[in-house]
Amino acid sequence: MNAPLPFVLTGATGTGKTAVALELAARLGATVFCADARQLYRGLDVATGKPTAEERARVPHVGFDLLDPREPSSAGAYARALGVALGADEPSGRVPLLVGGSGLYLRALHTGLADVPPIDPEVRARVRARLSAQGPEALHDELTQLDPPLAARLAPRDGQRIARGLEVALSTGRPLTAWQDAGRSDPPTWLWVALARPREELSRALTARARAFFDGGLVEEVETLLAAGFPPDAPAFDALGYKEAIAVREGRLDREDAIAVLARKTIQYAKRQATWLRGEARRVDLVFREIGPHESPGQVASDLARVHAQASARIGRTATAGRVSD
DSSP, rough: OOOOOOOEEEEESSHHHHHHHHHHHHHHHHEEOOGGGGBBTOOOOOTTOOOOHHHHHSSSSEEEEOOOTTTTOHHHHHHHHHHHHHHHHHGTOEEEEEEEHHHHHHHHHHHHHOOOOOOOOOHHHHHHHHHHHHHHHHHHHHHHOOOOHHHHHHTOOOOHHHHHHHHHHHHHHHHHHHHHHOOOOOOOOOEEEEEOOOOOHHHHHHHHHHHHHHTTHHHHHHHHHTTOOOTTGGGGGGTTTHHHHHHHHHEESSSSHHHHHHHHHHHHHHHHHHHHHHTTTTTEEEEEOOOOOOOOOHHHHHHHHHHHHHHHHTTTTBSSSSOOOO
């Protein structure tokens, strides 16, 4: 019997991935694998959307709490660690359910990362200066000449990824897509679904969530981590909300200002994730699933379980390892 079809459940922050994943895992007989760079860190629980201990007890969870807060996180290291974990779990016959919005990490696990040489710092500085002065559309026009396949995948306002493509082409004399294609084998077949909500609804939810994080003990969590010896500049504290909580603790921001800053940053982050996902839809067969205003996580999960069963039947893979419930 073929192995179960892996299921990627992604989407911007705040779209409800964790709640839907718990319901979906129960229906599919799945193991939930972490695909969120912030949830890899031990001790960061309040503002990362990480499943609680009680939630993780409902179905198997793998890949959470792997890193000490002082350790840097990278897509390459994640792909190596989770690749081993996926292989170790395969004999269980459970559906691998990868849950999270860290798009580069998912790409690294799915296809691997390009082995690009270091970029000339002078080239990088020039490209970044041009990005600020001219805007992303002008750089996108140049990228169309230097790396047409990459330019076709990227939105004209996706400044960071456009700049990265230009840096690689100008510094190495070779397009980024050529580096990506070198030695790459065909990626495995996965089912990709991105959860979405209407923009205004998501913005309201993220604003409310920023307040809920502070109400739920974010500053106290930061105090506990700092008291344990983790420095304020630890890599883990780059996660959204933690620098703001440190600033509150140190008296550099009052609580209401910190909540407003976090809400604004989170909404901006969600927009960047949505841009990334639109680009990924040109690379993989990505289904966007908007959640209705009155849909429960269980209703969404039932729908997605059927999608998984249909996709599995279509490509001749095991539909589920457990029982799909209505």
